[in-house]
Amino acid sequence: MFALVDANNFYVSCHRVFNPSLKGKPVVVLSNNDGCCVARSNEVKALGVKMGTPWFQLRELALRHGILAFSSNYTLYGDLSRRFMRVLAQFSPYQEVYSIDECFLDFTGFNHLDLTDYGQTIRQRVLQWVGLPVCVGIAPTKTLAKLANHVAKKREQYQGVFDYSRLSREQQDELLASIDVGEVWGIGRRLSGRLARMGIATVKDLRDADPKTLRRQFSVVVERTVLELRGISCLDLEEVTPPKKEIITSRSFGKLVVKLEDLQQAVASYTARAAEKLRRQHSDTGAIQVFLQTNPHKTGEPQYHPSIIVPLVEPSDDTGLLASRALLGLRQIYKPGYRYQKAGVMLMELSDPKTSQPDLFGTSPLFGPPSFGFSPPSVIEPATEQSRLKSQRLMDTLDQINRKMGRGTLRLAAEGFQQAWKVRTDYPSPRYTTRWEELPIAHAK
DNA sequence: TCTGGGGTCCTAGGACCC
DNA sequence: TCTGGGGTCCTAGGACCC
Numbered sequence: 328m329f330a331l332v333d334a335n336n337f338y339v340s341c342h343r344v345f346n347p348s349l350k351g352k353p354v355v356v357l358s359n360n361d362g363c364c365v366a367r368s369n370e371v372k373a374l375g376v377k378m379g380t381p382w383f384q385l386r387e388l389a390l391r392h393g394i395l396a397f398s399s400n401y402t403l404y405g406d407l408s409r410r411f412m413r414v415l416a417q418f419s420p421y422q423e424v425y426s427i428d429e430c431f432l433d434f435t436g437f438n439h440l441d442l443t444d445y446g447q448t449i450r451q452r453v454l455q456w457v458g459l460p461v462c463v464g465i466a467p468t469k470t471l472a473k474l475a476n477h478v479a480k481k482r483e484q485y486q487g488v489f490d491y492s493r494l495s496r497e498q499q500d501e502l503l504a505s506i507d508v509g510e511v512w513g514i515g516r517r518l519s520g521r522l523a524r525m526g527i528a529t530v531k532d533l534r535d536a537d538p539k540t541l542r543r544q545f546s547v548v549v550e551r552t553v554l555e556l557r558g559i560s561c562l563d564l565e566e567v568t569p570p571k572k573e574i575i576t577s578r579s580f581g582k583l584v585v586k587l588e589d590l591q592q593a594v595a596s597y598t599a600r601a602a603e604k605l606r607r608q609h610s611d612t613g614a615i616q617v618f619l620q621t622n623p624h625k626t627g628e629p630q631y632h633p634s635i636i637v638p639l640v641e642p643s644d645d646t647g648l649l650a651s652r653a654l655l656g657l658r659q660i661y662k663p664g665y666r667y668q669k670a671g672v673m674l675m676e677l678s679d680p681k682t683s684q685p686d687l688f689g690t691s692p693l694f695g696p697p698s699f700g701f702s703p704p705s706v707i708e709p710a711t712e713q714s715r716l717k718s719q720r721l722m723d724t725l726d727q728i729n730r731k732m733g734r735g736t737l738r739l740a741a742e743g744f745q746q747a748w749k750v751r752t753d754y755p756s757p758r759y760t761t762r763w764e765e766l767p768i769a770h771a772k
Numbered sequence: 773t774c775t776g777g778g779g780t781c782c783t784a785g786g787a788c789c790c
Numbered sequence: 791t792c793t794g795g796g797g798t799c800c801t802a803g804g805a806c807c808c
Contacts, residue, residue, distance in 0.1 A: 358776035365776070383774040399776090426808045515806050546782055548806080575778060582773095624775055671777090 328434040328442070328465065328492065329564070331472040332415055332449060335460045335480065337428035338366035341407050342397055344458035345759045345767045353394045357382050359750050360579055361398055398752035406760045410457045418449055423564045431469060433564050446488035466491035469562045470555035473512040474530065478502070503531035503556075513552045518545065530556065570608045570677065576601040577671020580748040583622065584667045590619065591654055592743030597672045598653040599739055602646040603729070605674055606722060611642030613676030615649060617656040622668035633660035642678050645718045646725065649674075650739055 334340060338356040343349045353370035357363065363379045364371075374392060376385065382396065389396065408427045416422050421433035434442060446463035453461050464476025471491050479489035494502065508530055509519035525544075527533050534556040542550035551561040576597040584590060594617060605612055618634035637656040643649065653672050728737045757765035 360774090360776080362775055379776085381775040386774095429808075513806065517805060546805085548782070571779075573779080577777065579776070622775085669776095 328437065328467055329469050329472040330419075330432040330434050330442075330446065330449075331425075331464045331469070331476045332430045332432065332453075332461050333464075333476050333480070334411065334428040335462060336366055336368055337408075337459070338397075338399065338404055339368045340459050341400070341404050342756060344407065345757070349395065353392055354397070355382075355385075355394060356397050356399055357754065358399060360581060361396070361751060361753050362579065365399065396754050397756050398754045400756050400758065402758040402761055403756070406758075407457060407459065411453060411459055411461075414453050414456050415449065417452075418445070421564055421566055423566055424568070431472065431564055434465065443488050443490050443493070446490070447486070450487050460487075462487045462489075464489055464491070467558050468555040468560045469564075470512050470552055471558065474506070474510065474556075477506070477510055500531060503534055504529050506530045508533050511552060511556070513548060518549065521545075570610055570679075571604075572675075572677055574601050574604050574612075574674040574677070575671060576604070577618070577669060577673075578750060579669045580667070581751040582748070584670075584748050585663075585665075587658070587661050587663070589743075589748050590657060590661060590667060590670055591741065592746060593670050593748050594653050594657045594672060595650045595739050595741035596743070596746075597670065598650045599646050599742060601672050601674050602644060602649050602722075603726065603734075605677070606644045606726060609680070610677040611644050611680045612639065612649065612674035613642045613678060614638045614674075615653050615656065616673040616675060617653050617660065618671050618673070619657075619660060619667050620669040621665050625666075629665060631662060631665045633662075635660050636675070642676075642680065643718075644680070645722060646739065648718070650741060654741070 339349075339354045342354065342356070349368075351370070352368070353374065354368040355364045355371050355376070356366035358365045361382050363381050364376060364385070365379070367376055367378070371394060374388065374394075376388070385394065388394065404427060411428075412422070412424050412430055415430050415432060419432035419434060423431040425431055434445075437445070442465050446465060449463055450461055453459055462476055462479040464472045464474065464479050465488070466472040466475045475489045475491040478491075479485050479487050482489075491499070506529060507519070508514055508522055508528055509516070511530055511533060514522070514533070522528070522533065527536055533553060536553060538550045538553040541553060554561050578593075578597065580589075580593065584593070598615070614636050616634055616636045618632065620632045621628060621630050623630065635656040637652045639648075639652060657670075725737050729735065757767070759765060759767050
């Protein structure tokens with residue numbers, strides 16, 4: 328038996344925790360550069376605003392209905408998510424943190440409990456201890472638990488907790504026949520369209536379809552989904568998150584960028600961030616991909632979205648080395664005359680340094696030292712045991728300082744100082760829980 | 773003026789191996 | 791006249807998730 332606990336309008340709710348005056352008001356949270364709506368309060372959903380709507384298209388509606396907007400505050404969401412997950416951990420020995428605002432719990436062997444009551448206890452505890460409203464879906468498979476959560480959210484009569492396993496066969500049929508097949512976990516826009524054309528429109532239709540036929544027509548994923556809907560569990564709880572196989576850091580610029588120097592700063596800076604994530608999961612990378620993009624919405628402008636993969640002679644996690652490789656790649660794909668909207672780096676071929684293979688030839692003849700006045704020692708020297716240790720100590724120190732003093736305290740000079748390309752945020756909010764200067768202040772009357 | 777940022781899995785087809 | 795059988799690895803593209 329599984330439970331899926333999911334926070335309601337998570338990002339919006341995070342703002343409401345420390346700003347209760349937002350309760351009952353229409354609130355949106357915007358993506359980077361205040362581009363799109365990535366979270367909407369119920370009041371905003373009721374106005375018909377779709378997920379991902381560009382903010383500038385909403386200006387008028389926002390004025391008319393007093394919609395309040397916030398730039399995204401990932402520090403806040405990340406911290407509240409950790410607290411949320413820690414509270415949930417008390418309710419089952421087995422927990423899978425599925426996303427920033429969702430968590431599966433294993434309820435197997437909880438037969439002695441009334442699971443609906445137990446779900447209500449979870450809701451109240453999370454609300455009281457963290458301040459977040461959540462809903463709980465309970466069912467014998469993960470796919471059904473997701474669906475049960477959807478029901479708990481949409482149908483008020485269940486007060487935020489829905490246990491699918493309590494339904495009789497007839498009640499199950501009735502419920503599943505009333506839900507669109509596109510609501511099922513793993514059935515996206517494309518698949519729902521194709522399924523609908525085959526006469527499979529509701530969840531019940533899908534549950535009752537032939538799994539083998541669907542496997543042939545689509546894939547094993549769809550077959551598994553059908554089995555899961557029938558109550559046959561195919562997806563296990565994944566308690567330990569496996570290390571990432573690739574790490575991407577990419578961002579749109581605060582304004583369109585033309586000059587190579589600005590792109591260099593951005594790429595150096597994204598690489599440093601990616602390397603930080605890499606070291607955090609104790610991996611090395613074997614190759615870096617660098618990519619650029621012009622603004623696809625400006626159809627009148629010339630478009631260019633190049634990318635290049637720069638292999639490393641041997642896997643590394645050294646910010647300086649990685650940045651030098653990334654900049655090497657950037658200079659190969661950069662073309663003047665375009666207005667760039669976005670750049671990114673992707674670390675691929677990630678490996679565990681404990682089992683990695685050093686370069687057979689010591690230092691590689693393929694890549695000489697970089698020639699842009701930025702030469703980390705590990706590039707120009709052969710990668711000796713000594714230089715590897717030195718790099719490791721340097722990176723450890725860098726990470727420690729930045730963890731303690733805040734991200735970006737210590738950084739590459741190549742990241743620049745003006746950073747004209749930096750993201751714009753017009754509606755910032757305090758990092759209430761992670762910065763002394765930004766702690767909320769309670770006033771006594 | 774203005775449009776996010778991450779990730780994963782599966783399949784088919786081609787190249788190559790013995 | 792006539793040309794096997796079994797397998798792996800890689801990549802691109804498509805689909806999905808939050």
